[in-house]
Amino acid sequence: MQELRLKIGKMTCTNCSNAIERVCKKIDGVSDVSVSYVNSSGIFLVENLKLKDKISQKIKELGFEILEEENLEIDEKKRVLKLKINLFLSIVLSLVIMYFEMFVKSENSKSLQMFLAFFAIFYCGRGFFYHALAGLRYKNLDMNTLVSLGALSSFVYSVFVYFGFFAREEHLYFSGGAMIISFVLLGKFLEERIQFKALKYQRKLEKIDTKKVKILDKDGNIKESSSAFVKAGDILLLDEGENVSVDGVILEGKAELDLSFLNGEFLPILKQAGDEILAGSFIISGNLKIKASKKAMDSTLEQLKDLVFKAGSIKTPLSNLANKISAYFVAMIIILACCVFIFWSIKENLSIAFLHSCAVLLISCPCALGLATPIVLTRAFEKAAKNFILIQNPAALENLSQIQCVVFDKTGTLTENNLSVFKHNLAQKDFEKLAHIESFSPHPIAQAIFKASHLEKKPLQAEIQTLVGKGLIYKEQEDIFLVGNEEFLKENEIPFESVKEFLNQYENEAPIQVYFAKNQKCLGGVALSNALKNGAKELIQNLKKENIQSIILSGDNLKSVQKTALELGIDEFYASLKPEEKFEFIRAKEKEEKVLFVGDGINDAIAMNLASASMSFAQASELAKKTGDFILIREDLSAIVMCFELSKRIKTLIKFNLFWAFIYNICCIPIAAGILPFIVLSPHIAALAMCFSSLAVVLNSLRKI
Known part of the structure; x- marks a missing residue:
């Protein structure tokens, strides 16, 4: 299987990304799909990359578009500008329609209201109708379906009243239909602006220019090359004002580096001969000769770009729950709206029936459910990266908050690698x-x-x-x-x-x-x-405070393991273990409680893979790094405490978002249906309330993590 990545435009909410996933999974040769509305991206696991054209065609048929990476920011600006223009037009038209509805009572006034409402609903809100119709082709019901039905029903109902089909009804809802579009566009505009803020870190990474490098060959000649061809052992020359393109070690020179892309600090850091250097670092002053420690495509910067790209796409247990509910939610709401319409048309009249059924359609958008997780995860990736932590598996963030036991390898994990x-x-x-x-x-x-x-x-x-x-x-x-x-x-x-x-x-x-x-x-x-690693004692003390057990599993001899355990105050430890013995220990332990395994060697990989969560280090074996859910760039064990704190924080935010989304709908849908006789929600107020639900989730996700 191969991984295909695409940037996708014109998605208006998480239901759009879910629609793309459902349709593309049905294509022969596509085994899995993960699409993120937050990142405007999709990851497709395919048998052959030739399927790109077929996948792209399906996405376009759904009403979306495929974007080029270099044009992504330009497209974002165009989309926001287009949204702003449509929003401005719909607000102006809504106000004009309201004026004629309230103060000018004549047949010409009604005709003008109908004409302006048609323009406001079907031109300014054309995107909702386009995506709704494209979605129906693939049996996909989403936010666009509800908004389109709400606005369309208000317009059609008013047209019937205008032409006298309903003899007893006189009130027109042309202004209501226009205001529905205005309020939903307002919510989408604010959501887009906030979303761009959340993705600021991703765009900062993408702007780091590391495409060209100067390589010093064996004969002392300097040649310019693409960073994609840099390999381990190459000698690179770097000047003031350049970005470092590969992880490596400084051989000669001294320079002040801007590492804000990683740690968020604006103060430069001095690096000199013998120090390690990370790709993406910007040379403020000085010149360096460095030796590449790995390929440029394997650098920390490229890992960060890759992980942040996936941040909003990877589904966690909580987000999977929300997606399952959203898949059936819209169909249930449409059925409920029909039942409400029938009930009130029998009990009262068509006007009341229209008000309540239309309000039910518009107040119960599932967007808030879909937004509950991805923005929080994107910000968690940013927070972790700035603390020198790479999160390879977002689902492990949820697991980490349930950990009751941490199992450590010894050499290279609790003790220094440099024996x-x-x-x-x-x-x-x-x-x-x-x-x-x-x-x-x-x-x-x-x-x-x-x-x-x-x-x-x-x-x-x-x-x-x-x-x-x-x-x-x-x-x-x-x-x-x-x-x-x-x-x-x-x-x-x-x-x-x-x-x-x-x-x-x-x-x-x-x-x-x-x-x-x-x-x-x-x-x-x-x-x-060898000595204990920096932060090892503090880590074990913190784990004890949280009532989390610490255990050492090591292949080293008993006396060496015992010495480390005594220094750290760890009561349970095992020495001279083979990889399969570590594996069996973790398997037995996992039956009793959730386990975090922290290791760095090849012999740790199978045990790490079995644990509920696992961590490794940037200097660990390649197999351990590929297996680890978290990679600690610095050899500082205090970062593990940071992971636990981050896990608790993001799980709280996600749970609050989901709770808000569920409770909001549970409370508002009955009110919209007319269960409280003294409250009648007009369709445009219901649309505004729906927007408020999504905005509340997005704003909560942007709270400090």
Whole structure:
């Protein structure tokens, strides 16, 4: 399956995006669709990208349009301008119609009212009718259907009265029909303006220009290239006034950087040789030579763009509930409006029946339900990104608020990745051989040993096999080398007692132990030490305050894990675990309570995938990063506390939005139907009340997160 992304224009509410989803899912070769009204975007999981034309055609048939990325902002401005013009015209026409209705009583006045109302309803409100008719073709009922029916019924009813079809009725509702369009357009205009504010961060990311780079080749020549072709290891030259196009490490130079795209801070940050640098950073002053640590397309900036693009499209459990209700809501309202009309036409007269049935149609728009989640999630992504957190799975934000237990890996998670060699009893030649073998492993232990050797990285001459959670086997000609933990040597029946005795002397200061063997003989061992990560103690204390249990699951030896657990005050810990043992532990734990797994290694990936929520780090293995629901860009564990706080906050906002939308409709629909004899809602007042419901949800979503 491949992912197709499209920018979609002319969507007026979340029901429009739901309509596109329902229609496009029926296309052969399309397995899944997620469309966001908030982001004006759609993500389609397709068998072949050639389906783009077919999908685009279906979207156009529904009354929407496909936009080019570079024209998106221009289209947004045109749409708002068009909306403003239609709104202005409809308000002016509504006021003129009202004037003639109230103060000029004549046949000419009625004729003029009908003519102006026709223009106000069918020209200024043409978008509602166009989308309603296109939706009916695919059996899709939405807000446009209700607004169109309400405005059309008021106009048709008034025309019948004008031509004398209803002998006893004299009151015309031409002004009411025009005002329906005016009030709905007013609500849409305000909604669009607020929505643009919510998407300010996304547009800021999209404007960062990182398309061109200067690459320094091996011969010292400088060539200009597209950033899309930058790969790990390339040397880039950056000047004042340029945006950094790739994540990397500064080799030479010093510069002040603007990182506001990520952290929201306007004050520049000084970076110099040895510091890491992120794509999207803007060089305010200075010049830099950097070494790319990954492809430009894999940079933090591109991940941010990707995740923010998806923010409003990905459905969470709460938004799925709202969408299921909205799917049947409009049909139920139309049936209810018909019942109300029949009831009041029998009980009173056609005029009263029209008032109540039209009010029911207009007051019960499902837009508020659809808007309850996407804007909140979009803002949550912005808040998280500014705190150096990437949210890969929005649904995990809801799960996080229910977490009762946090399970941690140890090395690289609770303790620093940058281990250091404390002691070893290997001959220099053997230590260098060990370092050479370890040089191609991304594991923190391997990297620490290689770093301590001060050797240059050279290609290995023979076969190497990695055994996750144990070590590795390296075969070179007739020699077989084993690097790993105590259990690994036991499995291979290699005696190591004397080496263990040496390493145990330093177990308090350096509890991490690595053994090196050649041809069934243990050559020696290495003792490594590492410190706790920044914020680890504070994190465990915060979790205890929230009555959340902390557990360590580690593949390291018992003494190393025990030392870390004692330092942090964690009572439950397990050592020397294999990946499958971590998996079984999480599976059993998940039966009792919701679990968050925090890890960074390949051996953590299967356990992370099983947990209710998972977190990893920007420096973690690629598999762990792909599996993690949250990626922490900084190695600061206090960000986990921030994730918990963000989860509670956005869940509160979403629940409030849904509660408001449900309660509003539950209370207002009976009033519109005439259940209270002393309150009669005219259609245009009902339309205004409907707009108020959606605006209240949008404004609540923009509260500080």
